[in-house]
Amino acid sequence: MLNELKTLPTNYVTTPGEIHTSTGKTLRTDEMIINMGPQHPSTHGVLRLEIVVDGEIVVDVIPHIGYLHRCFEKHAEYMTNYQQVIPYADRMDYLASMNNDWAYALTIERLLKIEVPQRVEYIRVIMAELQRIASHLIAVGTFGIDMGAFTPFLWAFRDRERILDLFEMTCGARLLYNYIWIGGLSHDLPKGFVEKAKEFCTYFRPKLKEFNDLLTFNEIFIKRTANVGVLPKDVAINYACSGPVLRASGVDWDLRRDDPYGVYNKIAWEVQTGKGEMGTVGDVWDRFIVKVREMEQSVRIIEQALAGLPEGNVQAALPKRIRPDAGEMYVRTESPRGELGFYIISDGTGSPYRLKARAPAFVNLSVVPAISRGCMIADLVAIVGSVDIVLGEVDR
Amino acid sequence: MQELLKSFLGDNALVYIIMGVPPLIFILLYALVTLYMEMKVSAHIQDRVAYMRTGWHGVLQPFADILKLIQKEDIIPAQADKLLFTLAPYLVFTGTYAGFAAIPFSEGYIGSNINLGVFYIVAASSIVVAGLLMSGWASNNKWSLLGAMRSAAQIVSYEIPSALAILVAVMITGSLNLNDVSKFQEGGLFNWVVFGGPLPLLQKLAIIPFTATAFFILLTAGIAEANRTPFDLPEAESELVQGFNTEYSGMKFAIFYVAEYANMFLVSAVAVCLFLGGWQSPFGSALSGPIWGVFWIVIKGMAFVFFQIWLRWTLPRLRVDQLMYVSWKVMTPMLFVCVFAVGLILVL
Amino acid sequence: MTAQEIHDSLKAKFGEAVLEAKLDAPQPWIKVDPQQLYDAAVFLRETADLAFDYCSCVSGVDYNDGKLGAVYHLFSMVHKHKIVIKAIVPKETPHVRSTADVWAGANWHEREAFDMVGIVFDGHPDLRRILTPDDYPGHPLRKDFQVPEFYNGMKVPY
Numbered sequence: 001m002l003n004e005l006k007t008l009p010t011n012y013v014t015t016p017g018e019i020h021t022s023t024g025k026t027l028r029t030d031e032m033i034i035n036m037g038p039q040h041p042s043t044h045g046v047l048r049l050e051i052v053v054d055g056e057i058v059v060d061v062i063p064h065i066g067y068l069h070r071c072f073e074k075h076a077e078y079m080t081n082y083q084q085v086i087p088y089a090d091r092m093d094y095l096a097s098m099n100n101d102w103a104y105a106l107t108i109e110r111l112l113k114i115e116v117p118q119r120v121e122y123i124r125v126i127m128a129e130l131q132r133i134a135s136h137l138i139a140v141g142t143f144g145i146d147m148g149a150f151t152p153f154l155w156a157f158r159d160r161e162r163i164l165d166l167f168e169m170t171c172g173a174r175l176l177y178n179y180i181w182i183g184g185l186s187h188d189l190p191k192g193f194v195e196k197a198k199e200f201c202t203y204f205r206p207k208l209k210e211f212n213d214l215l216t217f218n219e220i221f222i223k224r225t226a227n228v229g230v231l232p233k234d235v236a237i238n239y240a241c242s243g244p245v246l247r248a249s250g251v252d253w254d255l256r257r258d259d260p261y262g263v264y265n266k267i268a269w270e271v272q273t274g275k276g277e278m279g280t281v282g283d284v285w286d287r288f289i290v291k292v293r294e295m296e297q298s299v300r301i302i303e304q305a306l307a308g309l310p311e312g313n314v315q316a317a318l319p320k321r322i323r324p325d326a327g328e329m330y331v332r333t334e335s336p337r338g339e340l341g342f343y344i345i346s347d348g349t350g351s352p353y354r355l356k357a358r359a360p361a362f363v364n365l366s367v368v369p370a371i372s373r374g375c376m377i378a379d380l381v382a383i384v385g386s387v388d389i390v391l392g393e394v395d396r
Numbered sequence: 397m398q399e400l401l402k403s404f405l406g407d408n409a410l411v412y413i414i415m416g417v418p419p420l421i422f423i424l425l426y427a428l429v430t431l432y433m434e435m436k437v438s439a440h441i442q443d444r445v446a447y448m449r450t451g452w453h454g455v456l457q458p459f460a461d462i463l464k465l466i467q468k469e470d471i472i473p474a475q476a477d478k479l480l481f482t483l484a485p486y487l488v489f490t491g492t493y494a495g496f497a498a499i500p501f502s503e504g505y506i507g508s509n510i511n512l513g514v515f516y517i518v519a520a521s522s523i524v525v526a527g528l529l530m531s532g533w534a535s536n537n538k539w540s541l542l543g544a545m546r547s548a549a550q551i552v553s554y555e556i557p558s559a560l561a562i563l564v565a566v567m568i569t570g571s572l573n574l575n576d577v578s579k580f581q582e583g584g585l586f587n588w589v590v591f592g593g594p595l596p597l598l599q600k601l602a603i604i605p606f607t608a609t610a611f612f613i614l615l616t617a618g619i620a621e622a623n624r625t626p627f628d629l630p631e632a633e634s635e636l637v638q639g640f641n642t643e644y645s646g647m648k649f650a651i652f653y654v655a656e657y658a659n660m661f662l663v664s665a666v667a668v669c670l671f672l673g674g675w676q677s678p679f680g681s682a683l684s685g686p687i688w689g690v691f692w693i694v695i696k697g698m699a700f701v702f703f704q705i706w707l708r709w710t711l712p713r714l715r716v717d718q719l720m721y722v723s724w725k726v727m728t729p730m731l732f733v734c735v736f737a738v739g740l741i742l743v744l
Numbered sequence: 745m746t747a748q749e750i751h752d753s754l755k756a757k758f759g760e761a762v763l764e765a766k767l768d769a770p771q772p773w774i775k776v777d778p779q780q781l782y783d784a785a786v787f788l789r790e791t792a793d794l795a796f797d798y799c800s801c802v803s804g805v806d807y808n809d810g811k812l813g814a815v816y817h818l819f820s821m822v823h824k825h826k827i828v829i830k831a832i833v834p835k836e837t838p839h840v841r842s843t844a845d846v847w848a849g850a851n852w853h854e855r856e857a858f859d860m861v862g863i864v865f866d867g868h869p870d871l872r873r874i875l876t877p878d879d880y881p882g883h884p885l886r887k888d889f890q891v892p893e894f895y896n897g898m899k900v901p902y
Contacts, residue, residue, distance in 0.1 A: 147634070151709050215712070365852075
């Protein structure tokens with residue numbers, strides 16, 4: 001194996017007078033390599049983009065990832081039981097921990113073939129949608145920074161803070177919750193949560209409108225984002241993009257509706273797709289507006305789920321020791337960034353034999369080189385920002 | 397004031413050195429105030445409160461910041477061109493500071509009472525480009541180089557609209573000396589060039605649209621020359637890390653910072669002198685005089701500095717090609733029309 | 745289409761290359777000869793009533809019995825059906841024909857499977873390590889992987 005590895009292209013083989021990219025392409029004389037990252041303000045973490053530029057024009061982009069690799073999959077195999085994986089799943093996409101927990105718990109529940117109580121399903125939906133708003137707020141806020149507008153970012157954080165307060169009230173944590181457990185929740189909602197959550201919904205709607213007035217429909221912003229980084233429908237599907245990136249390209253596809261889990265099919269809401277209002281379908285502005293509109297829909301979902309919240313137990317009857325039968329299961333859920341799947345192979349013991357996390361940001365990031373050739377450096381920043389990556393999830 | 401000094405000290409170099417001190421003191425004080433203002437204004441725009449701990453509402457924070465910057469280690473990258481790297485911030489500051497020489501702070505004080513005042517300012521602020529290019533090149537950092545190239549392209553192309561806008565005002569006032577230009581606008585608010593200057597009423601009404609356009613463009617081009625958002629491409633943080641000043645730290649960085657702030661006031665002051673009466677009081681002869689003159693020009697200048705801060709924390713940034721588009725295809729043609737129209741109206 | 749029909753149409757086209765299938769599992773899977781995987785992938789994608797245009801996930805698995813597996817979770821955006829395709833290869837010669845030019849989305853997943861489990865995807869456009877450093881010894885998700893004592897002179901277990 002190692003011998004084979006050595007025959008593969010080695011990075012930066014430099015013969016005199018020639019410079020290669022790490023994929024082995026030789027540079028022309030008027031091109032230069034710039035490393036955007038791993039320490040760069042707009043790579044949203046420790047992503048390194050090796051970009052070949054001709055002046056300001058991007059000729060090629062080669063993403064290098066793995067700087068935040070924390071061996072999630074290896075850790076999961078080494079745990080002594082299935083529950084212990086949840087805190088690690090939390091840390092995968094640290095901006096959407098609830099969704100990660102839910103996806104993992106759901107996979108194990110499907111492996112165990114157990115049903116969770118209705119109250120749990122409703123609370124999970126509420127938490128997941130609150131988390132979606134929180135995550136999208138960061139996505140649109142940091143995208144504002146990428147565009148040079150600082151104020152929307154802090155406005156987004158101000159509103160996100162309210163959601164984090166709700167989470168803190170529920171489970172004591174503000175970022176990594178460990179709240180959704182296999183077969184239920186770690187504990188029930190605290191007193192007064194429902195009222196506070198409703199209060200948040202009424203607070204948030206006008207704030208979102210204000211945000212749109214400041215950033216979304218700003219003339220400069222539209223000029224910067226419309227017709228930039230257009231991702232056509234067929235390319236998006238071929239690259240297995242998911243979530244807002246896929247929907248912005250005009251694919252009407254949302255796992256919450258099309259592969260239902262939780263109680264999403266009991267709730268009235270709409271899937272938002274990109275329509276190319278300001279330019280072409282699938283451009284950066286579309287990817288942005290889809291996230292903004294999804295936040296509105298999430299508020300709708302939360303309100304309905306709060307209204308329909310039944311009484312009951314918050315933990316299903318579980319065997320004392322969780323040992324699913326030997327088998328395998330791939331469950332996909334709609335995290336804020338897209339299709340978050342867990343492929344778990346069980347060998348009948350108390351911990352996963354193999355766990356593979358299909359991280360949406362990982363797959364969505366792989367489309368960036370394809371849509372950013374020929375654009376400018378400023379557009380590349382816009383494209384990376386609009387794809388909305390979280391490096392914790394990309395590198396796992 | 398220069399004459400006064402000469403009568404005491406005779407015509408020697410000391411006079412000119414003493415004449416150069418007030419703008420320097422002004423720039424330093426103004427930089428402190430603006431630093432504080434920028435933080436507070438941005439904070440309140442963003443639903444925050446900013447500094448609250450250092451003194452009353454954090455008024456001592458700028459001093460703390462300066463103290464920190466002085467204490468910081470002055471890093472020069474190993475592969476950098478040391479001479480150019482060290483020289484660049486001073487050159488940038490010099491370019492801006494030199495511009496202050498031709499700004500009349502009041503009827504009695506102008507650093508250098510030369511006939512080519514505005515022309516001199518435009519020329520002097522071009523030195524800034526050389527300084528920025530030097531800093532970008534000497535840093536030996538690709539991001540800095542890109543930033544420097546951007547800033548050179550940007551400042552050079554925005555000098556055209558700003559020079560043309562200045563031309564509009566100069567055509568009306570008939571002088572390049574900003575002190576004379578300010579004197580020309582005597583007699584209150586409605587005699588300011590932006591309102592057509594002290595011309596007959598009919599001419600005035602015809603000229604207002606063009607002077608107002610020229611004023612607005614001068615202000616916009618000024619923001620672009622001062623590298624402020626939405627035209628802060630040379631140091632676009634999210635794209636070029638910090639552009640030309642990526643590698644700078646400590647006092648060198650502080651000098652870039654002060655130069656940027658000074659430049660903000662310089663472009664505001666030029667616009668104020670040319671279009672808004674300079675040190676003239678808006679109420680005619682009331683509240684006017686040499687001391688009030690200082691007050692008025694600083695207040696007017698600071699109003700536009702505030703305006704620039706406000707814009708910065710509201711708008712996103714333009715892209716390089718859009719920036720060039722605005723300069724060459726929108727502002728310059730509009731100003732050609734203005735120059736032509738103003739000339740025509742003045743002749744008639 | 746049901747898993748049975750998908751299996752039948754694959755069987756009709758490739759015959760012996762379809763090695764094994766488990767169609768009554770909660771998520772039915774079909775085991776394909778790794779040498780024929782590429783052709784099968786093209787067939788699955790291009791045939792009108794299969795139209796598997798969305799490659800959700802590719803997972804590399806070490807089955808710990810001398811075999812490695814590449815597991816493809818496929819889905820059709822057109823017909824909304826899904827199937828799992830497995831290609832099992834021996835550990836000594838872990839070669840699978842890459843499907844990265846059939847589904848661009850498989851590109852990085854295959855790189856990850858190469859990095860983590862050590863399956864070599866022949867014909868892959870850019871088969872470099874993706875998550876671990878380029879000079880990392882071995883493939884961490886193999887069951888027989890030993891954490892090296894030193895990595896580039898740094899002591900690893902602390």
